[in-house]
Amino acid sequence: MASIKKITFAAAMKYISEIEKRKTFAIISHPDAGKTTLTEKFLLFGGAIQTAGAVKSNKIKKHATSDFMEIERQRGISVATSVMTFEYDGHLINLLDTPGHKDFAEDTFRTLTAVDSVVLVIDSVNGVEPQTRRLMEVIAMRKTPVIVFINKMDRDGKNRFDLLEEIENELKIQLHPMTVPINSGKDFKGVYDLHEKSLVLFTAGTKANDEDVVKISDLNDPILNAKIGERDADTLREDVELIDGVYGALNEADYLSGNTAPVFFGSAVNNFGVKEMLDTFIRIAPTPRPRHTTTRDILPSEDKFSGFIFKIHANLDPKHRDRIAFLRVCSGKFSRSTYYKHVRLEKDIRFNNPYSFLARQKDVIEEAFPGDVVGLFDTGNFKIGDTLTEGESFFFTGIPSFSPEIFKEVVNKDPLKTKQLEKGLNQLTDEGVAQLFTQFGGNKKIIGCVGELQFEVIQYRLLQEYGASVQMNSMPFYKACWITSDNPKKLEDFTKYKQANIAEDKDGHLVYLAQSEWFLNTEITNNPDIKFHFTSEIN
Ligand code: G4P
Numbered sequence: 398m399a400s401i402k403k404i405t406f407a408a409a410m411k412y413i414s415e416i417e418k419r420k421t422f423a424i425i426s427h428p429d430a431g432k433t434t435l436t437e438k439f440l441l442f443g444g445a446i447q448t449a450g451a452v453k454s455n456k457i458k459k460h461a462t463s464d465f466m467e468i469e470r471q472r473g474i475s476v477a478t479s480v481m482t483f484e485y486d487g488h489l490i491n492l493l494d495t496p497g498h499k500d501f502a503e504d505t506f507r508t509l510t511a512v513d514s515v516v517l518v519i520d521s522v523n524g525v526e527p528q529t530r531r532l533m534e535v536i537a538m539r540k541t542p543v544i545v546f547i548n549k550m551d552r553d554g555k556n557r558f559d560l561l562e563e564i565e566n567e568l569k570i571q572l573h574p575m576t577v578p579i580n581s582g583k584d585f586k587g588v589y590d591l592h593e594k595s596l597v598l599f600t601a602g603t604k605a606n607d608e609d610v611v612k613i614s615d616l617n618d619p620i621l622n623a624k625i626g627e628r629d630a631d632t633l634r635e636d637v638e639l640i641d642g643v644y645g646a647l648n649e650a651d652y653l654s655g656n657t658a659p660v661f662f663g664s665a666v667n668n669f670g671v672k673e674m675l676d677t678f679i680r681i682a683p684t685p686r687p688r689h690t691t692t693r694d695i696l697p698s699e700d701k702f703s704g705f706i707f708k709i710h711a712n713l714d715p716k717h718r719d720r721i722a723f724l725r726v727c728s729g730k731f732s733r734s735t736y737y738k739h740v741r742l743e744k745d746i747r748f749n750n751p752y753s754f755l756a757r758q759k760d761v762i763e764e765a766f767p768g769d770v771v772g773l774f775d776t777g778n779f780k781i782g783d784t785l786t787e788g789e790s791f792f793f794t795g796i797p798s799f800s801p802e803i804f805k806e807v808v809n810k811d812p813l814k815t816k817q818l819e820k821g822l823n824q825l826t827d828e829g830v831a832q833l834f835t836q837f838g839g840n841k842k843i844i845g846c847v848g849e850l851q852f853e854v855i856q857y858r859l860l861q862e863y864g865a866s867v868q869m870n871s872m873p874f875y876k877a878c879w880i881t882s883d884n885p886k887k888l889e890d891f892t893k894y895k896q897a898n899i900a901e902d903k904d905g906h907l908v909y910l911a912q913s914e915w916f917l918n919t920e921i922t923n924n925p926d927i928k929f930h931f932t933s934e935i936n
Contacts, residue, residue: 412730412766416697419768420682421491421725423508425536426518427526431548432495434665435518436481439492441668442675443483479710479723480770482753486679491770502528503799503847504708506535507781507829510796511707511725511770513683514542516674517658518665521547521554521581525567533568539795540655542683545572546674551599551664553582557636561660571657573647576673577636578662579629586625588662589613589633590673591640592647596624599669649681685768688727690784690791695728697767702729702737705793706783709775709828711858720828722779724751724771727793731765740784740792748773780827797932798902800876801832801845804910805852805869814865821863825855826903834877834900834908837892843900843910844869845877874898874910876917879930881907887926895920902933 424439426432481492493512495505509515515536519529536543547560554560557578565572576588576597587599596611613621616637622630651657659677663670685697695703708723724731731737736745752772753762765771773779782796809818822842826833831851834843846852852869859865879902882888892899892907900908909929911917921929 411698411700413698415766416768417684418487418489419491419685419766420488420514420679421493421512421685421768421770422514422516422678422682423493423495423512424516424518425495425505425509425532427520427523427528430518430520430523430526430529431546431665432518435516435546435548435671436492436494438665438668438671439490439675440481440483442672443485443490479708480772482769485675488679489768491768493770502531504829505532506799507707507796509535509539509541511705511723512541513686513768514544514678516544516546516678518546518548519560519564521549521560521662522552524555524560524563530567533570537569537655542652542655543570543658544652544674544678544682545658545660546665546670547578547660547662548665550578550581550585550588550662550670551583551667557581557662564660570655571651572660573644573652573657574640574662575647575659575677576661576663576670577633577640579625579633585664586629588670588673589616589637591637592677593673596621597670597673598624599664599667647681652681653683685727689794691794692789692791695791695793697728699728700730701787701789702731703727703784703786703789703791703793704731704771705785705796706773706779706781707796709779709781711825711828711862720775720777720779722773722775722783724773724785726765726767726769726771728767729787731769731771733761733763737785738788738790739778740786740790741780742778746778750774777824777827781829794934797934798829798832799847799933800878800931801847802876803847803849803852804834804843804845804872804874804877806872807842807844808868808870810866810868814863817863818859818865818867821859821865823903825858830858831855832877833903834910837899837901837907838896843872872910873912875913876911876931877908878911878917879906879933880909881928881930882926884926887924891924891927904933906933 424432424436479494481494483490493508495508517529519525545564561572561574575592576590578588579586585599587597589596594612594614596613598611611620611624616634625633647659648657652659661670661674663674665671687694687696704724704726706722707725710721710723733751734747734749736747739746750761753760753765753769762771784792807822809815822833825831832845834845835841836843844852844855856867856869859867880888895909898910900910902908909920911920
């Protein structure tokens, strides 16, 4: 069990006001549920943008490399959209963007390692969708606090109670309704806010204003009937009684431990129900939290700086090849032009032009605090998961690679470009675009990805950026699992016997490539001494 280092009271108080101000989170959803729309409304409330339509969707509408590259090029120019920082009600909020396309799910998973909480958007018509399920697996693994926003209440959605039950069952999380919807679709009249004890009335196409909020602490008040009609008022009373009886008041500790998710109903495009959620978020969402490392737990209030790289963004402008590494500050204060220890490389490096993402511009910053994300120019020093400290040696844990699901052999089409290919493959996989495996006992290079589109992007970038032309041949594997054993002889025998299915990852860890679920399960059953891991974090 990692221990928490004792720190002096003075040191703990040094940055406390900065830490208490910050909330770092991500909005996640299955594509089309309304993530971009909700992001935009948050930014409007935060004053970071002035008009609707200012937030560009990062959605890839077609399955086309050119489409993706275009988005990447735009983002390369304006990397600022990857992190949006805004102020609201005295708080500094860092909203981390996540890719919408499922083929880039791993990028989303990694971004989730850098946040302290998430808002999950669910489409009230479609309910729980595949991408929602996968995202929630990662969220559950990390016990990240979740607030759920059930969107598109202006459309004829599922019955509110069926929907809550579906979410609870499918996502294996306890829900806690914070608002109760009054109908849906064209009959949607608004929500009753259980915390504020007020009725928020909905008029399509307009945003809720103060006149639409009616304080009703006693639901038997005749004003309720006057506002929404007798039938809906009766249903609302029953709903509230039922919900109050089952759920009671929100237990914030259960939310913070990732066991209970407060739920809001609304319509992002109509800016309805969003403010209620944002106000609750400000009230209950965690400030920067302690982080696990290989040696001990790191508190944000420690006076020494530490942080980790969770994302690397290539600059696709051929004239400026620098990459941008995204650093999440975990403790102490990060300062410009100061030497920090790059723990993996065991060398000190400093950053003269670190930048922040305030108000959609790249601004060079002098300092940053826990919860902040800093963009660092990188010429190839970083890979995902790298740790920076003020001298201490440890690595932040919980930033794994996930088992890829599609595999292709990389065949070099131009022997004169072997070196460039090697470099390209190394750099692209450091960025986390894909995982690189070398077949055991040979030198066959195998790339593992989550989605097809990633292969196209790799092929395109290898040619464009490194001049290396490759062919990608499909390989009949279904999953890659990292393997370890307490018995070295058993591991050696297994690797020898299964040579055609064994590879090494970039760090020299052994990986078993299974042809099918059946093969994998058979090997797991037949080899009790071998441990099969579904993420690269095998310590
Ligand atoms: P995403 O980032 O999660 O992929 O979703 P996004 O916000 O882009 O929303 C997907 C579509 O759903 C958009 O329509 C958006 O306008 C719509 N939408 C978002 N919130 C609501 C809502 O509360 N009610 C209804 N009825 N629709 C909503 P689109 O036609 O795909 O794009 P656009 O042309 O309207 O921008």
